[in-house]
Amino acid sequence: MFRSWIVLFVVFIVYTYMVYSNCDKRNTNDSIPDKRALAGWKTWQAKNCQSCHQIYGLGGYLGPDLTNVARDTAKKEIYLRTFIKYGTGKMPNFHLNDSEVNSLIAFLYWIDKSGKSKVSKDKVTWSGNYNLEQ
Numbered sequence: 653m654f655r656s657w658i659v660l661f662v663v664f665i666v667y668t669y670m671v672y673s674n675c676d677k678r679n680t681n682d683s684i685p686d687k688r689a690l691a692g693w694k695t696w697q698a699k700n701c702q703s704c705h706q707i708y709g710l711g712g713y714l715g716p717d718l719t720n721v722a723r724d725t726a727k728k729e730i731y732l733r734t735f736i737k738y739g740t741g742k743m744p745n746f747h748l749n750d751s752e753v754n755s756l757i758a759f760l761y762w763i764d765k766s767g768k769s770k771v772s773k774d775k776v777t778w779s780g781n782y783n784l785e786q
């Protein structure tokens with residue numbers, strides 16, 4: 653009985669080590685928002701963008717998920733700026749000043765660097781991580 657506990661304990665330690673050593677290498681300075689992204693994050697919360705938009709699938713569903721909108725090469729920065737500055741028929745115009753618009757864009761670029769909102773199952777490794785470049 654006692655022996656099986658030791659075996660389980662050793663397996664646990666080895667497995668934990670393997671998961672940690674295979675761990676995400678993404679945790680660089682990119683994961684810390686700079687001043688502008690942080691200001692954008694606050695505006696995001698103050699204007700409740702999340703009530704219509706999702707980040708990683710969480711949020712309202714009137715508008716699209718914005719986690720990776722910044723990496724979409726078909727939609728350039730000017731595209732984001734136009735939506736955020738003027739709104740559309742469905743999205744309100746929040747009458748934001750230029751610095752708020754710029755910081756919201758910085759926030760969207762920063763959140764994009766954190767990962768992909770939809771990762772296909774075959775890209776996920778055995779440890780639960782995935783490679784951003786894939």
Ligand code: HEC
Pocket residue numbers: 695696699700701702703704705714715716718721727732735736740741742743744746756
């Ligand atoms: C009342 C709901 C609502 C709120 C609140 C809202 N949006 Fe939107 N947003 C939309 C909808 C709907 C669209 C899609 C455009 C359309 O169909 O007119 C959109 C589109 C966008 C797009 C373009 C996305 C794309 O891929 O085309 C961006 C960027 C965006 N919103 C940013 C924001 C930001 C930043 C805020 C907060 C300041 C915000 N939105 C608040 C409803 C909303």
